[in-house]
Amino acid sequence: MRAKIRLLTESDLPAAGQILSLAFGTYLGTPDPENYWPDLDYASTRWQADPTAGFCAELDGEVVGSNFAARWGSVGFFGPLSLHPDLWDKGIGKQLMAPVMDCFKNWGVTHAGLYTFAASPKHIGLYQKFGFWPRFLTAIMSKSVQRPTGASAFKKFSEIPEKQQMECLNNCRILTDKLYPGLDLEREILAVHRQSLGETVLLRKEGKLAGFAVCHLGPGTEAGNNKCYVKFAAVRTGSGGGELFEQLLDGCEILASDQQMTLLEAGVNMGRHDAYKIMLQRGFSTVIQGVTMHRANEPGYNKPDAYIIDDWR
Ligand SMILES: CC(C)(COP(=O)(O)OP(=O)(O)OC[C@H]1O[C@@H](n2cnc3c(N)ncnc32)[C@H](O)[C@@H]1OP(=O)(O)O)[C@@H](O)C(=O)NCCC(=O)NCCS
Numbered sequence: 001m002r003a004k005i006r007l008l009t010e011s012d013l014p015a016a017g018q019i020l021s022l023a024f025g026t027y028l029g030t031p032d033p034e035n036y037w038p039d040l041d042y043a044s045t046r047w048q049a050d051p052t053a054g055f056c057a058e059l060d061g062e063v064v065g066s067n068f069a070a071r072w073g074s075v076g077f078f079g080p081l082s083l084h085p086d087l088w089d090k091g092i093g094k095q096l097m098a099p100v101m102d103c104f105k106n107w108g109v110t111h112a113g114l115y116t117f118a119a120s121p122k123h124i125g126l127y128q129k130f131g132f133w134p135r136f137l138t139a140i141m142s143k144s145v146q147r148p149t150g151a152s153a154f155k156k157f158s159e160i161p162e163k164q165q166m167e168c169l170n171n172c173r174i175l176t177d178k179l180y181p182g183l184d185l186e187r188e189i190l191a192v193h194r195q196s197l198g199e200t201v202l203l204r205k206e207g208k209l210a211g212f213a214v215c216h217l218g219p220g221t222e223a224g225n226n227k228c229y230v231k232f233a234a235v236r237t238g239s240g241g242g243e244l245f246e247q248l249l250d251g252c253e254i255l256a257s258d259q260q261m262t263l264l265e266a267g268v269n270m271g272r273h274d275a276y277k278i279m280l281q282r283g284f285s286t287v288i289q290g291v292t293m294h295r296a297n298e299p300g301y302n303k304p305d306a307y308i309i310d311d312w313r
Helices: 010-027 043-049 098-107 121-128 162-179 186-194 241-258 273-281
Strands: 004-007 054-059 062-072 075-078 111-116 132-144 198-205 208-217 227-235 263-269 285-295
Touching (some): 010 043, 010 054, 010 062, 043 062, 075 098, 121 132, 162 208, 162 227, 186 198
Parallel strands (some): 075 111
Antiparallel strands (some): 198 208
8 A cells, every 4th residue: 555655844743743643542452542641742743853854754644654754863762653553564664764775875884773662573573574673671760759869969950051051962962972073962862952851961060061861751742641751861981981871861760750750661672781781770670671772783882881861662
């Protein structure tokens, strides 16, 4: 079945959001799939972050599915990919892959991938057709928020004077470039700031940026009710990374507590063994387990000593 694949417009967002909820709710077998994820927003927040990278499938003038590409400098990932359940297994999901593959090519990304259901042969098979291969599991973990005592001070991106924000973004870029060449989180930091989705926590040591965490807070974001969701966090390379990672997580937990959030959620690829172990030690437990698939089966920045949080959902 051939669908028209085109850029999403703002007026398509309600339909795209409804299908997203219905598709995932149906796949996961929830009793009321139309109202799955009522407190989460992916379609609108991702579209606003980059309206040139949100796509839909249209049949007879109706939006029937969507997909979103995201660019973190030299790194690209996509999702959520969703299609109305009445149309599954007719080839439209594959058609929605074409524009995100074009984005990755045009952006010149060197590391590309996605997060998907580890137990689904269909999902793994679908993405393998586009050159993505399953690697380590990614654990979506959470813990109840308990305000840490004696935690080190951190700054918030929103408190930085506008004139110094570019410098801060540059420092974040320098830090992530050492973790993976060209990795750049400017898009996420600015999306959170401009759309008021949450906050970016900045950890400083000896006058220099030592780590940062991009957090979504509450409903209408990727976090949901009562949750602080760490969409990306990283500390600088070099010795003492584990300690800095703990301090950055303290900062996230303080932010969550200040904002009256009760759950702290964060995803970590198990290829980042040291980070995963620290999160377990801190009382995080796994809520959902998926797998990341990487183009050409490359490890990217998933190394045992990389103190990075992200899950590419
Ligand atoms: C995922 C989703 C978008 C796929 O859309 P779709 O239109 O059903 O997928 P398509 O028909 O285009 O492609 C599916 C491909 O997987 C292949 N496939 C299906 N079952 C398979 C299996 N067991 N093993 C290997 N490949 C399999 C099919 O053969 C097909 O490829 P082909 O057409 O070349 O033969 C849709 O099922 C959906 O919305 N699911 C719910 C939300 C979701 O899971 N999103 C993705 C999260 S990562």
